[in-house]
Amino acid sequence: MQSVTLRINNIACRYETTNVLENINFSATGGDFIGVIGPNASGKSTLLKSISKVLKPHTGVVLLNERDVYTLKSAEIAKNLAVVPQESVISFAFTALEVVLMGRTPHLNRFEMEGTKDLIIAKKAMELTNAWHLRERPINTLSGGEKQRVIIARALAQEPKALLLDEPTDHLDINYQIEILDLIKRLNKEEEMVVIAVFHDLNIASQYCDRLILLSKGRIFAAGRAGDVLTRENIEKVYGIKVTVKQDGISGRLIIHPQRKRMTKATKGRVHMVAGSGSAVSLMNQLVDDGYNVSLGVINIGDSDYITAKTLELDVVEEKPFSHITEESYEKNLELIKQADYVILTNIPIGFANIKNLKAAEQAENLIIVEKEPIEERDYTKGEATRLYHQLRANAALVKNSHAVLEILKSMESQAKS
Amino acid sequence: MYKNYLKKIFHWKLIITYLTVILGLTVVLTTTLGAAHISSFVVFKILITRLPLVNNLIIPSWSIGEATIILQIRLPRIILGVLVGAALGVAGTTMQGLFKNPMADPYIIGISSGAALGAISTIVFGLSIFGMYTIPLMAFMGAAAAIFLVYNIASVRGKLPVNTLLLAGIAMTLFLSAIISLMMYTAGEKLHGIVFWLMGGLWGRNWNHVMMAFPFILLGTTVIYIFARDLNVMLLGEEPAQHLGIEVETLKKIMILSTSLITAAAVSVSGIIGFVGLIIPHVMRILVGPDHRILLPSSALVGGIFLVWTDTLARTIIAPTEIPVGIITALFGAPFFIYLLRTRKRAMF
Numbered sequence: 001m002q003s004v005t006l007r008i009n010n011i012a013c014r015y016e017t018t019n020v021l022e023n024i025n026f027s028a029t030g031g032d033f034i035g036v037i038g039p040n041a042s043g044k045s046t047l048l049k050s051i052s053k054v055l056k057p058h059t060g061v062v063l064l065n066e067r068d069v070y071t072l073k074s075a076e077i078a079k080n081l082a083v084v085p086q087e088s089v090i091s092f093a094f095t096a097l098e099v100v101l102m103g104r105t106p107h108l109n110r111f112e113m114e115g116t117k118d119l120i121i122a123k124k125a126m127e128l129t130n131a132w133h134l135r136e137r138p139i140n141t142l143s144g145g146e147k148q149r150v151i152i153a154r155a156l157a158q159e160p161k162a163l164l165l166d167e168p169t170d171h172l173d174i175n176y177q178i179e180i181l182d183l184i185k186r187l188n189k190e191e192e193m194v195v196i197a198v199f200h201d202l203n204i205a206s207q208y209c210d211r212l213i214l215l216s217k218g219r220i221f222a223a224g225r226a227g228d229v230l231t232r233e234n235i236e237k238v239y240g241i242k243v244t245v246k247q248d249g250i251s252g253r254l255i256i257h258p259q260r261k262r263m264t265k266a267t268k269g270r271v272h273m274v275a276g277s278g279s280a281v282s283l284m285n286q287l288v289d290d291g292y293n294v295s296l297g298v299i300n301i302g303d304s305d306y307i308t309a310k311t312l313e314l315d316v317v318e319e320k321p322f323s324h325i326t327e328e329s330y331e332k333n334l335e336l337i338k339q340a341d342y343v344i345l346t347n348i349p350i351g352f353a354n355i356k357n358l359k360a361a362e363q364a365e366n367l368i369i370v371e372k373e374p375i376e377e378r379d380y381t382k383g384e385a386t387r388l389y390h391q392l393r394a395n396a397a398l399v400k401n402s403h404a405v406l407e408i409l410k411s412m413e414s415q416a417k418s
Numbered sequence: 419m420y421k422n423y424l425k426k427i428f429h430w431k432l433i434i435t436y437l438t439v440i441l442g443l444t445v446v447l448t449t450t451l452g453a454a455h456i457s458s459f460v461v462f463k464i465l466i467t468r469l470p471l472v473n474n475l476i477i478p479s480w481s482i483g484e485a486t487i488i489l490q491i492r493l494p495r496i497i498l499g500v501l502v503g504a505a506l507g508v509a510g511t512t513m514q515g516l517f518k519n520p521m522a523d524p525y526i527i528g529i530s531s532g533a534a535l536g537a538i539s540t541i542v543f544g545l546s547i548f549g550m551y552t553i554p555l556m557a558f559m560g561a562a563a564a565i566f567l568v569y570n571i572a573s574v575r576g577k578l579p580v581n582t583l584l585l586a587g588i589a590m591t592l593f594l595s596a597i598i599s600l601m602m603y604t605a606g607e608k609l610h611g612i613v614f615w616l617m618g619g620l621w622g623r624n625w626n627h628v629m630m631a632f633p634f635i636l637l638g639t640t641v642i643y644i645f646a647r648d649l650n651v652m653l654l655g656e657e658p659a660q661h662l663g664i665e666v667e668t669l670k671k672i673m674i675l676s677t678s679l680i681t682a683a684a685v686s687v688s689g690i691i692g693f694v695g696l697i698i699p700h701v702m703r704i705l706v707g708p709d710h711r712i713l714l715p716s717s718a719l720v721g722g723i724f725l726v727w728t729d730t731l732a733r734t735i736i737a738p739t740e741i742p743v744g745i746i747t748a749l750f751g752a753p754f755f756i757y758l759l760r761t762r763k764r765a766m767f
Contacts, residue, residue: 054657078663085658091518092653092708102651106663110644119423158662 003030003192004065004080004161006051011060013043013050020046021057021218030192033185035199035209039239042215044198045086048164051196052083078106082160086167088151090139096150097135100126103157125156128183144171152180162194169204181208206230206254214238230254244307259311266293268413272340274357278304279346283402288312290406295340297333298325298357325356334360342366342412344405345392349378350385358388366412367396368405430712437719441500444723448730449492453737456484464488494625498687499729500722501628502620503694505635505684507721509677510695511702511714512642515649516673517580524681524695527587527674531594532564533557533685534616541611542601553615554630554686561682564590569674578670617742618691620729631683638680639718645669646710653708693747694721697755704758724751
């Protein structure tokens with residue numbers, strides 16, 4: 001299949017007197033998968049509209065194979081370019097197959113009925129989007145996700161060489177989201193189809209797109225590879241939220257987490273957690289939600305416990321990555337432990353680097369130990385940790401999981417009050 | 419599946435064939451009914467003399483009066499009924515599809531009130547510049563003026579937003595209705611004629627009326643049918659239609675002008691016959707589905723059949739007195755429509 005080139009040349013769009021797009025420049029050719037991202041009202045949908053000949057740009061041109069789309073016949077464009085809208089409202093009782101066959105409109109002469117060839121193409125498109133079994137169902141009786149799969153099949157029945165999608169998987173369950181996007185990615189690579197898609201899910205955008213265009217207030221804020229566009233700084237500036245951007249160890253793709261702000265004010269007692277290696281992440285969140293005043297120590301910078309604690313704006317005694325606990329941070333930790341009403345020792349592995357945490361825990365007034373595995377299995381100090389641990393256990397409340405911690409804390413709180 | 423699809427097309431052809439046969443039978447049968455008692459056998463013979471090739475096989479055995487009643491009074495009226503019914507069926511279907519609104523009918527953008535104003539002015543001021551054809555001509559001009567105004571009010575920078583068009587049409591209708599009410603209030607003994615025209619009817623129409631309406635209705639209907647598939651795609655919404663290669667703004671203009679043309683032609687010769695243009699499209703959508711390639715021709719055929727039978731009732735039920743056919747269409751059509759609504763589970767709009 002001959003691939004197409006789309007060139008967006010310095011376009012600007014206006015609704016009445018409000019500028020919604022300005023200085024937009026980019027081009028796409030066969031096999032490109034471009035994601036358009038940006039907050040609400042940043043001009044994402046308008047950009048798609050101006051490319052698909054719905055909203056004529058005030059200045060600039062949109063070129064399809066070097067020809068201005070606003071001088072081309074709609075049918076000519078529709079043979080090359082298909083659009084999947086965000087939402088389709090079809091209130092008439094056409095069957096799903098009839099709707100998909102409408103995708104053949106640009107290929108048919110005025111008086112031509114849909115023929116065998118068109119039916120074969122429609123069937124193939126519906127099989128690809130897993131919608132063939134819906135063919136006899138009236139479109140207005142389908143669920144949002146089923147309808148969207150039919151609409152995507154309609155777009156594919158146009159046999160387009162470029163596909164524009166506006167938040168295409170919004171109405172789909174997660175399994176269909178992946179299935180549809182995988183399919184689009186496959187067509188993008190195998191058929192050299194140009195794909196330009198608006199996404200609001202940054203993770204999905206980074207996973208599927210070769211290039212991203214980040215729009216902010218109608219202008220391109222950043223464009224390029226996901227790693228260059230989806231930085232903490234860019235996202236904070238454009239969306240106004242703090243995020244953590246991590247790279248997935250297996251796929252190498254980016255994972256963007258919005259950081260949550262602390263919702264509840266601490267009204268209950270002080271809880272200090274001796275933690276590390278991510279063992280305290282969920283418990284920490286639950287304690288904060290329950291209104292405890294939580295602190296942690298000693299934790300290496302970069303540990304997921306550390307990241308979570310910083311996100312929740314908790315007191316943390318920190319240590320450089322992969323270093324032994326220094327005397328200084330040991331003392332700081334001890335100070336917090338003494339101030340705490342309750343100390344929780346999570347199910348951490350103990351090595352020579354962090355054995356001082358166990359020593360500090362000895363000073364705890366009310367110690368709760370979370371033990372998921374016996375200490376022997378996570379002792380990397382040839383027995384010294386085990387010895388210290390058993391001493392701690394003798395004077396501590398022992399629990400198996402986070403849920404039990406919360407219960408025990410509750411009962412201790414009520415005892416302390418009475 | 420290809421078999422299913424071929425079956426669908428075969429099914430469509432069958433529907434059109436059946437309806438055409440029913441329409442033919444309707445014309446012949448209703449010609450035999452009327453205030454003057456002429457036997458069916460004689461009516462058939464008179465009709466056959468008008469057919470090519472076989473017209474010489476019949477030996478005349480009827481009076482000239484009988485032939486005149488059949489050929490100059492009943493037949494043109496029935497043919498006009500077919501035309502007007504078909505026009506209203508097609509116009510209603512098109513308006514509902516274009517506006518994606520089940521309440522739309524051929525009169526929704528002000529054509530009827532424009533025509534009414536033209537007709538009523540003629541009656542009130544006693545105009546007779548075109549003789550007995552003054553009323554239809556003035557009605558047609560009124561309709562054309564109204565649609566011209568509404569169209570220009572609604573169009574914004576070359577585009578025709580359908581909701582604005584709808585509202586402009588409703589506003590125009592309200593405004594013209596006020597003028598009409600004022601004229602009726604002061605009309606005195608001419609009020610009866612006005613009311614009779616407003617209710618719509620086909621009495622006293624002759625072949626000239628048929629010839630006046632026929633070219634417009636044929637032209638408009640043909641144009642609309644050419645764009646039947648585009649109308650289907652328009653039901654997906656204007657933007658999706660654009661994406662599927664339809665020149666949406668051009669299509670809307672062509673459809674509005676064609677619909678106006680056939681509605682104006684129909685109204686000018688028959689007055690404002692309600693119900694047909696609103697309900698026939700709904701009934702046909704329930705019966706044959708939403709595809710305009712079958713919906714338009716079957717709405718035309720059934721619109722014609724329906725109007726001819728209701729008009730026959732209107733002229734025979736308390737003969738020789740006539741009832742305005744608009745009363746009959748609603749009186750008999752509405753209960754049938756309610757029955758269909760209740761028995762069909764599938765949402766139709």
